[in-house]
Amino acid sequence: MNDPMPHPAPVLVEFIDTTYAPPASVTNDTELVRSEVVDSYGILELITFIETRFDVKIPDEDVQPNNFRTVDAMCAMIARLRSEDDAA
Numbered sequence: 001m002n003d004p005m006p007h008p009a010p011v012l013v014e015f016i017d018t019t020y021a022p023p024a025s026v027t028n029d030t031e032l033v034r035s036e037v038v039d040s041y042g043i044l045e046l047i048t049f050i051e052t053r054f055d056v057k058i059p060d061e062d063v064q065p066n067n068f069r070t071v072d073a074m075c076a077m078i079a080r081l082r083s084e085d086d087a088a
Contacts, residue, residue, distance in 0.1 A: 008054055008078050012071045015049055028071040043068045050074065056081040 009028055016026050022037045032038045038046065046068055047058050056078060058067075067077045 008050075008075050009071050011053060012046075012050075012074055015046075015053075016071070019045065026071065028075075030070060032068065032070060033065065034069075038068075046074070050078060054078050054082075056085065 013026055013028070016022070016032070016037065020037050020042060022030075022035070026032065026037060030037065033043075043063075043065075047063065050056065051058055058077070058081065062077060062081070067073055
């Protein structure tokens with residue numbers, strides 16, 4: 001099956017920039033919680049956005065800070081979840 005989804009990084013950056021209005025645009029390696037761009041409620045919003053936009057289900061065991069630390073970390077998680085779905 002071809003994956004019509006765009007790479008998640010620019011989509012996530014745009015969502016974070018427009019939703020949380022950080023003082024400067026985030027990059028793929030911006031520490032989102034450490035730099036106070038998102039808080040725990042923001043992570044819940046990111047989970048909902050990722051599940052809806054990228055058609056993946058984030059299992060409870062993946063709801064951990066390291067998976068939402070940066071855009072790159074979220075992209076890695078999305079890629080892993082997609083590959084697990086494809087293998088199922």
